[in-house]
Amino acid sequence: MAKLFFSYSHADEALRNKLETHLTMIRRQGLIEPWHDRRITAGSELDASISKHLEEADVILLLVSSDFLASEYCYSKEMLRAIERHDAGEARVIPVILRPCDWHSAPFGKLLAASGDAKAVTMWPNEDEAFTDVAMKVREAVKRLGAVQASIAVQPALSTPGGSSTAETHSATIAPELPRSSNLRMKREFSQLERDQFV
Secondary structure, eight states: OEEEEEEOOGGGHHHHHHHHHHTHHHHHTTSEEEEOGGGOOTTSOHHHHHHHHHHHOSEEEEEESHHHHHOHIIIIIIIHHHHHHHHTTSSEEEEEEOSOOOOTTSGGGGSOOSSGGGOOGGGSSOHHHHHHHHHHHHHHHHHHHHHHHHHHHTSOOSBOTTSOBOHHHHHTTTSOOOOOOGGGOOOOOOOHHHHHHHO
């Protein structure tokens, strides 16, 4: 299950709620575990909780608007760290353009936005259609991420914690069995009884 982090301005909370609703089927199918700062419980440290979930996230959605770009916290603390993790191959960053704004020159401007042709969600004739398009792009990204993680998981480890090689334990399940060479046969000595029975 991929951990999904929402980076957004509180001015766009209503739109974030709508997007989260459209991601419900992906969550129900066990593909994602969404998180945003409204899940922080009373008494928890705000910055520490956000930082923890941002570092653990497999997928980071940047919900882009003029308020998002104007927010020092969203821009400098969340978005810049998200891009660092994306560039390092540690997470997948997906921009979702909520409202029209000058975002192309931002550090995430190089990334393909989730909504069709990077058109802002609020500019679509039907917002539900826009969010459905975003949800489908998120589903596709999560499935690709899962496929990559699955392929990494089956790679044989070099050694177990005790120091012994795991090559033997993995060879039967990972390496295809090669045909045996005929020159490996051993000569067998037959008894007189076996010779008589054969005749």
